[in-house]
Amino acid sequence: MMDFDRAQAQLAERAQPPVGQETLPLAALLGRVLATDIQATLNLPPADNSAMDGYALRAADTHQIPITLAVQQRCFAGQTPQALLPGHAIRLFTGSVLPAGADTIVMQEDCHEDETGVTFTATAQVGRHIRRQGEDMRQGDRILAAGTILTPGEIAVLAAQGIDQVAVFPRLKIGILTTGDELVPPGQPLPPAAIYNSNAPMLASLCQGLHTAPVQLRHARDNDHAIQQALSELANECDLVLSVGGASVGEKDLVKPAIEALGGSLDLWRVRMKPGKPVALATLHARTLVCLPGNPVSAFVVFALLVSPLIRGLQGRKQVLPTVRRGILASDRPLGGERDDFIRIQARQPASGLPTLTPHTQQSSGALSSLAWADGLARIPAGTPLQPGTEVDWYALTDWLA
Structure with missing residues (x-):
């Protein structure tokens, strides 16, 4: 049996990132893997602006307090403010551009405005509540790296830069083969001694959670020809094939012989882990094939710890092994x-x-x-x-x- 860490590394290293790309709009990017680095096309914020609803002023104008300053202008986000006059304040709102001549923002909660102006009862501090130009993203800097999976956060970054489409890797196509005469699809009548096939929907949903293409599902009875035909079809149509069950040493464990009969090669068999010992890594028709244990708990654990890094690598992701x-x-x-x-x-x-x-x-x-x-x-x-x-x-x- 192979040690767990070595087996995990071997599967992760087996992954070759995709070579093709496709360009998609923002609405289609969720869960896709970025194929190229992305540089910022503009500074964010594009100009110094207010982080609060409040008043822009010169801090020096509050050296004697309390003091009342005339309100020169009310400037909303998206409007261009006037240059600040000495001894005045400009009413701003969150996101409003900082007026030329202003060096601080005082929150509206810390002052009081009436018909005479706005009154400050504390000395203002230079630089307070100002978002500086480019402090979030600076033009020309790399903001997203190739191999990043695109979540809502990354999509927001792209949109904020005015980018409406990017190049991504194709979705990974996975085929899943379940085997066993005893398995019945959920929703069908259950004959005596039979059990429902929980592996197929479980593994399909696990793949979906990793943002693969919709999986191709096959089920084969415990028959040499049926298993060989299903494996061959999936290996020809998919980037990765997962078989479930039939890879141990029982009389009806027919997957391993089927791989060999089809000219495939077995690169790993059995891992020193519990649950999940009967794991095999093979190559068939130039595609990677992983044979999972038939027990659903074992299949789940092997998928999570050994197969998911392989999938992330085949997707072209930068990080294939999450934090332990x-x-x-x-x-x-x-x-x-x-x-x-x-x-x-x-x-x-x-x-x-x-x-x-x-x-x-x-x-x-x-x-x-x-x-x-x-x-x-x-x-x-x-x-x-x-x-x-x-x-x-x-x-x-x-x-x-x-």
Whole structure:
């Protein structure tokens, strides 16, 4: 068996970023991966402006307080202010351009205006409440790097620069093959000894969460020809193929022989992790194929920790391995075994210090309900069991499945 860290690195390194590009408008960019660096075309803010509703003035005009200054002008955002006259103030609003000659803004809450003018009861400070030209983005600077996945924040940056379209990588096409005579699609009558196919919708939604193209789903019965045909079709049509089940050593584990019969090569088989040992990495028709365990919990864990970095790399993302966090194990007994154990946990952040990691009461690979409960996976290294209160690595699902 291969060590977990080595297997994770091998899958991540397997990813070759896409070579093609397409140009899309802002409305179609969510979840796409930027193909080129983006430079700022203008300064933001474009001019010094007010960060508050208030009054622009010269701080020196408030050296004797209280003092009342005449209100020279009322200037809203989008209007051009007059140059400030000595001994005057200009009424501004958030985003209003700072008048020439003004060196400070006083919030409207800190002064009082009536028919005689605006009265200040405290000395103004030079530079207060002013947003300086270019302090957010400066013309010519790189503001977004190639390989960045575009979220609403990045799209706002592009729009603020007046950019209405950018080049992105194509969406990754993934094919998913589930196998097994016992599997029935949800919504169909369930015969005796059969179970519903939870892997297909689970893995399709996991891919969707990573912003891939809609997946191609196939199901094959435990039949050599059916499995070979499905694998071959998916490898010809998709950038990445995930098979589920049938990759272990049982009499009906037919995926591994099918890959070999189709001329594929097996590059990795079995990883020292729990759940998820029967993992295989293969090449078929020049496409990468990952064989996941058939147990849904095992498939979920392997997808999160081993497949998601591969997907991010194939998408052309700059960051393929998210942050591994640290937390305090809050179990009621020692945990650990012969393999690296990735237990389903809920993380709770105390007022100070590291989060507390509480394991689910059922860590069996058959405890499917634990996936709906957990928000992370805590790593219990192989070897000596860890005692409650030990500091461990944990993988937040919000990090690893996005």
